[in-house]
Amino acid sequence: MSADKTLIVQAADEVAEISVLNSTFDPVARGVGRLQQALPTGVYKVTVRVGPVVEEQLVSLDEDRTVQIAAPEIPSPIPFASSTHSHSSQRQVAISASSRPRDVFGHGASIFIFARETTSEDDASQRNPAAGLSLLDENGQLLCDIEERANIGSDGAPCAGWRADVSPGAYRIRLDLPNHTSFERALVATGGKQTQLFMFERDYGLPQAETHRAADLAGGTVVICASDRFDPSDERARLTELAAYALVQKRRVLSDGLTNRLLDGKFEDPMQGLLGAHIILRDRPEDTHLFEVVTDNLKRLLGQDHPDVQALWLRRRNRGDVTEIRLRTPPMLRAGWDLATEESVRDNDLIPSEAPSGTIAFKVLAAGPWLLWRGDEQHEAELESLTPDVSAAAGPLADYLKTRARVQAERAPAPGALRRLNFAVRSLPGVRSVVGPPEPASPTPVTLSVDEKAELARTLGIPGNAIENVLKSFSR
Amino acid sequence: MPLADRALVVGINRYQGIKKLCGAENDAQNFFNWVTHPTGGGVDPGQATKILSSNFPAAASVNDDLPAKEQIERFFTEVDDAADANNVAGLGPKAGNRVWLFFSGHGFAPALDTSGVLMANATLKRIHNIAAMLWANRLYEGGWFDDVFLFQDACRNRIPNGDLTPPFLRKRQAPRNQQRRRFYAFSAKDQKLSVELPFPPPNGEKHGIFTRTLLQGLRDARDPRTGAVTTTQLKAYLQANMKNLLPEADKENDDFAQAPEVFDPDPPFDIVAAPAAPQVPQFPVRIFTAAGRAARVMDGTLANELASENPAPAEWVLRLQRGLYKLLVEGADARLFEVAGALEPDGSPREIQVR
Structure with a gap:
């Protein structure tokens, strides 16, 4: 029998899931980001999954081999160059729209909303990708009709971008559909940062088998950006996109590199930290020290009053000087809401019924990873x-x-x-x-x-x- | 029948409140045929529940259309009753050894474990559904069965996500010494759309490409060493071959599911035992070589030469089992190729071309 050979697979994405199958399709090795395994001589299939994208490569392991896997294009609404269906014209609109506030409702933070089509088909160019979108305050009161105020880019695949300067705190994004159905999700603005929401367009089913195309509110990705504008060359938010996918689709992506980054608090986007904390809770529940270090870092970056931080704090064994938690506004992540509702069974006052978080009690929808709820008046009337x-x-x-x-x-x-x-x-x-x-x-x-x-x-x-x-x- | 394997097979075409489907009932019927066949799932037909929308007359109002959740939930009540009866009889608190859950219809799947299969009375406002994976997990965690299989061919619509209801069977802990396993496969994930197509094209009976590939895999995805269909073989088969049934134009459309989502957290195990006389299928391979060169095909261990020709013809035709291989041609770079076991829409083996 020939001696084993060493197979090294190095992926560009640190959360890339690597699996190796032998010639009869049995799995023989797994890793995240990087894999090194001694294997018998033979032909192997290396499968690398980055979010929803799977790439495969056959390898003849008749000698030690190193396989480099480049970062594939991923279907992200953030218009990076490495996102599928990404257009340079859309990047320009995003840069421009995120740089200057179109509206001002406060100071200290900003919110940037961006929706884009993936194709430049004839009928798409006539649409406003921000159709139906509006910004509400934490109580659901209308602040701005984004559809009317967004900068529209129609050169190629249409897109719409809108920035508002706001005071730090909780807001809501609402999508209204023509059949009087509406959906809402939370958007929390953090002092000194720009909270960015990127969305694709998607089809919504309507009665009589019709469809309506509008922003995919449930699937939109949130990035908390330290700078006050979108930078398409800064692909660090790609990790945010992939971490969100991993959380929802139950993928095991906690590599050593990601863990160290979470421990150091050096996540360029605090959303990475929030997602990472939930992944730690799910995949390493016994590692309470790691969880507490990460949540300490998040508290420092986002503040104790941030609802997503509050939700995570519920799971800390050592809550420090935080003696009472009242989740008054909904968190952005569904995982955070799940932590809160589960704890609220034991603490009835955790989610006050009269607070904005309590008003969405019977409207929350199955979605992931973002918290989404019904907001239409029809639904209210039915209740x-x-x-x-x-x-x-x-x-x-x-x-x-x-x-x-x-x-x-x-x-x-x-x-x-x-x-x-x-x-x-x-x-x-x-x-x-x-x-x-x-x-x-x-x-x-x-x-x-x-x-x-x-x-x-x-x-x-x-x-x-x-x-x-x-x-x-x-x-x- | 104590400790019998059981099956729940649901196929819903008729959706008055949404777009009707054409292939869901065909898929459910085909899976029912397989799961109750002695060489397939082996479930006694008396222990298999088949629920098709055509079993019920169309209601005047969509709100009354069937099957609704209650018709599906009856199965789980019967499972629990069977478990109670077996426990009283001293056989332990489980209903049977295996349960097969198959759902075909409209659905949604924003996340792996928050997927729902829509009932016939679903509308865009009232998204009545069964949370199939929540039910499968409940049966697994409580030890109602040793093996839990779930196959869901849904997400054939653009409906918004709906509310999920947890299973009404009370949670319980399985006995500590009970060995439990599960294997789930879903036609689509992450808001992708499942596709149903005519087989054979263009006017044949409609089927979901996921179920079509699943049934092919349950028949052909045999471990070449043992002849059994194992969880790893079926997973590899599904992931390699489902996309082959999509028309080329649809492969470019990000909205359509190209690969299924498979959940197989346990070590590999046999789904279908090896037949008494194992026959591992072989598939045609056509190798294009430069004329006049010697060529050899090595198996995946690189230790065995499976075929050789000197000189090899310009088009060299072989038949090989599913697996990975290496082609060595004199004076040329080696080529690696995979025989995934794909079938053409008419069910004939798809030829692998190695260039």
Whole structure:
């Protein structure tokens, strides 16, 4: 048998996932960013995944070999040269629009919004990529119609850029669609920095199988930039893009290089630190020291009041001088919201119901990695039009409780219990209208364990106090 | 039947509130045929639940259209009942050895574990769905089965993301000594669109390219050493071959899913056992060489010569198993090539050309 040979795979991206398959497609080695492995002589397939992009290369390992993998183009809405469908005309618009505020609502920070098409098809050139976008304050009050104020670039693939100077704090970006559906997400402006949101255009389904093209709010990438303008030559935000992908798609990308960068606090974009902290929580939950160092760095860079920092602080074993956390505004990351809602099951006041964060309780959508919620008036009206008993229980939480009640009623072991459970089921709105009012009997409250409430909170994005209110209404 | 393997196969074409589909029911039927075949999944048909939208009459209102979540959730209730019965009988708190979950229809997948498959009563405002991966994880973590398989051919729309509901079965911890495994594959990820095409083109029956490739892989992605279809072989097959079914023009479109998302956190294991007389399929390879040169094909270990010709013809035709190979031609650079096992739309083996 021939002696093993050494295969070295060096990727340009430090979060590139490297895997090596042998000639019968069995995995024989894995690494992140760089891999060095002694392997028997043979033909191997080296697969390198950078975000959603996968590149493959066959290697004949009949001698020691080093394979260099260049950084592939990735589908990022940030118009770097290394982004797919990136156009120089769009870069120019982004540089120009990010450099000068179009509107001023405060001082100390700035927000830059950029939406771009990927193609220059004829019908695309007529559209405003910022259509439907607006900036709201933390309470949801309109500050600016971005669609009307954005600088439009129509040379080639259309794009739209808009910058506003603001006071540090929480804001919302809203997208309105023609069918009166709207979506919102948080944007937190940090003192001395520019918070940038880059979005592709995408198709949205409308009734009658029509589609409407607008900014992909759910998929937009946020960069927290130390300079006050966009720099297309600075591709350090590429790591932010890849880290966001890794967090959402459950990719294991915590390389030594990335870990060291997080420890040193030398993340050029604090968003890298936020994403890195969540990845550490997920992939190295036992490394509390690393997590505390990273969150200390984030507190220094973004401030303790930043909602994403607050959410991460909930998981610190040592909270230092932070004795009480109240998440008044929604964080930008869904992972942060999940931490908060899960903790809120044990601390009902963590997400105050009257605060801006509490008002989105029943509107959060499944999205990743950014926190996204429904903002349309139609949705509000649907909630308000229901009876008081169910207005707080609309949607999937009500569905879940009804299903639990139905399943338990079907399995009731004894007539007395069956009667109680039957009453509970028949008392539920929706059921009542079908099967008639319940018989007079003592109702059985719907109970959930703390773990079940925490799972509901995390999956549905509903704070603990809202779940408690719903359970109480079902028990009446 | 205690500890029986079970299957839930769902295919929804009819969506009054969204765009209708043509291939989802075909995919579900084909998977049902495979999973209940003795040489396929081996599930007793009596333990396999097939739910197609055509099983139900179209409702006057989309709000009443079926199947809704309740029809799907009935399966999970029955699984839990079976587990309770087995526990009472002293067989342990599990429903069976294997469960196969297959969903085909519209869906969304903003992240790996927040994907939903839309029900027939879904609209753009009320996105009724089943959180397939949450259910698969619940069955796995609680030890209702030893092996959990999930295949989801969805995301065939541009619908906004919806709300997910966690499984209603209470969380439980599997017995400590229970060996559990899982393998999931999804047709699309990260907001990509799944594609359904006619097979054979242009007017054949419509199928999702993911399910088409999946069923090919479940048949052909055999480990050449053992003849079994393993998780690693199926994963490699799916990732290498799904894109081959896309028309060339669609391969340039970033919106379309080119590769599936596979979740295989466990060490490799057999999905389909090796048949009694293993027959590992072979695929045609056409090698173009300069005339008059000696040529050899080495296997992936570089230790065995599989074929040689001196001189090799200008077009040298071989048949090889799935794998990686090295071509050595006198006076020329060596060439490496892969036989991935792709099939043409008509089901015939696709020829590999090595130039």
